[in-house]
Amino acid sequence: QALKSSLNQVNATQRKAEQLGQNFVLGDDRVSLSDVMIAGQKANIAFQATVQVRNKLVSAYQDIMNMPI
Numbered sequence: 001q002a003l004k005s006s007l008n009q010v011n012a013t014q015r016k017a018e019q020l021g022q023n024f025v026l027g028d029d030r031v032s033l034s035d036v037m038i039a040g041q042k043a044n045i046a047f048q049a050t051v052q053v054r055n056k057l058v059s060a061y062q063d064i065m066n067m068p069i
Helices: 002-025 033-065
Strands: none
Touching: 002 033
8 A cells, every 4th residue: 555655656746747847848937947857856766766665675575485484
């Protein structure tokens, strides 16, 4: 449940960054370049953190599966 919630949050962050970028490209005066860059970096950091958590979970699973019984 927690992992699913985290993935949904990362997805929402990425969509927000994409929407801000599109609004900036279309000439929306309410969106500045710094807003677009910050949103993009937040989305990138959230994605990288999620990938690292996934890697740790996979590694822990493999360690458990390789334990002798």
